Amino acid sequence: MNCFLIPVHVYSSGFAGLAQLLSNIIGDFTPFTVSTGFLLALLNIPVIILAWKKLGRSFTFFSVLSVGVMTFFLEIIPVKPLFSHDILLNSVFGGLIAAIGIGYTFKYGGSTGGLDIIALVLSKLKGKSVGNYFFLFNAIIILTAGYLYGMEKALYTLVNLYVVTKVIDTIHTSHVKVTAMIITSKGEELSKEIHSKLVRGITKMDATGAFTNQEKDVLMIVLTRYELYDLEHIIKQVDPKAFTNVVETVDVLGEFRKA
DSSP: OTTTTGGGTOOOSHHHHHHHHHHHHHHHHSSOOOOHHHHHHHHHHHHHHHHHHHTOHHHHHHHHHHHHHHHHHHHHSOOSOSSOOOHHHHHHHHHHHHHHHHHHHHHTTOOOSTHHHHHHHHHHHHOOOHHHHHHHHHHHHHHHHHHHHOHHHHHHHHHHHHHHHHHHHHHOOTTOEEEEEEEESOHHHHHHHHHHHHOOOOEEEEEEOTTTOOEEEEEEEEEEGGGHHHHHHHHHHHOTTOEEEEEEOSOOOSOOOOO
């Protein structure tokens, strides 16, 4: 934000962009100035409470950590262009860097706070992509910025938002469903561990190896691609020799936990 977006007056996505916009409005229309970092921390307080109730303590802890670190660096990093004064280059690369950070934070169990949390809650409830909710929420920021500061800045903000949306959906894929077929000799133990950690339904089938004639269990589980990281970790812990085949699922009909 400080090295790419703020210097060229392009707005970031989420609560960071909202804080940036409010900071400009307060500075332009009142005799007071309030920093973007302070407003970001203030806006996140009610949303962090939502995360605590809906997404768990671990997620909330890492979200608070992320917001705290972001607020800190917004305050200490100088606001000046890093490489170029070109508004389009700054819009694209500022969005790219921000989206990589947001996407990987989502992927490994946290968020950058604000609209990230709201979008993630709705994504879990509705099964739609996080990027779509980002685009919808940030339309308000774009329209407000366009109305107050001119449509040119709003259009460059839209370019930034498009980059953020596409990169996040490339990295964070919780809306994509997959089916895992696990062939294991520790079916009972693995089933209990998967169910306790992922809370997913598991179908268990008997199987015999065609070459070895060994009796095996086949566990079939439908989950999100986002949960594959946890599934792989569980399998390595319980049965490192298990054979797992993962295929993308076109659609899921019937009961499937989205949240």
